[in-house]
Amino acid sequence: MNAQTHRIREKLDRREALATPRSRALGQILLCEGCCCGRTDRGFKPVPCDWIEQQWKEEKLNRTVELTISGCLGPCDLANVACVISPQGIQWFGGLQEQWQYGLLLDWAKASRDAGVLLELPAELGRHRFERFAVSEPREQSVCVQSLTPGHREYGNTLCSESGKTKSPMR
Numbered sequence: 001m002n003a004q005t006h007r008i009r010e011k012l013d014r015r016e017a018l019a020t021p022r023s024r025a026l027g028q029i030l031l032c033e034g035c036c037c038g039r040t041d042r043g044f045k046p047v048p049c050d051w052i053e054q055q056w057k058e059e060k061l062n063r064t065v066e067l068t069i070s071g072c073l074g075p076c077d078l079a080n081v082a083c084v085i086s087p088q089g090i091q092w093f094g095g096l097q098e099q100w101q102y103g104l105l106l107d108w109a110k111a112s113r114d115a116g117v118l119l120e121l122p123a124e125l126g127r128h129r130f131e132r133f134a135v136s137e138p139r140e141q142s143v144c145v146q147s148l149t150p151g152h153r154e155y156g157n158t159l160c161s162e163s164g165k166t167k168s169p170m171r
């Protein structure tokens with residue numbers, strides 16, 4: 001066990017909250033360069049990783065928005081993929097095929113650094129946004145559809161009294 005692992009284990013044993021100086025960053029960008037994204041040998045457009053990493057370093061942007069070049073993020077069918085993580089949530093972008101699109105992310109990170117807050121992401125990237133995950137639906141039985149009679153509610157096809165006893169739907 002190395003010193004870092006030992007330190008974390010001690011904190012966990014003492015039930016202390018974990019914290020990292022890296023959490024001072026306002027957000028993080030993940031640029032995918034996995035089995036599809038950036039794989040020019042497979043016909044995908046390049047991801048300008050070297051260029052953007054150099055820009056990020058020169059501008060010291062990691063203090064504001066951390067840049068991570070990652071392996072496959074999952075939605076390969078929308079290569080090239082990027083996502084932006086912040087306390088406000090995660091935004092996914094797909095079909096990034098031009099260097100200027102990465103330039104927009106760079107400009108946004110610089111403007112956010114200068115403003116000291118994460119600004120709105122560039123509108124030009126809006127059409128590249130997608131929802132990564134299915135929205136989970138509550139199970140039918142747990143959805144209160146409507147109140148029918150005093151003291152009873154309908155859960156899907158099951159009528160429940162508020163005391164918890166079930167009855168057949170009154171139709």
Ligand code: FES
Pocket residue numbers: 032033034035036037071072073074075076077079080081
């Ligand atoms: S390689 Fe980028 S999402 Fe899979």
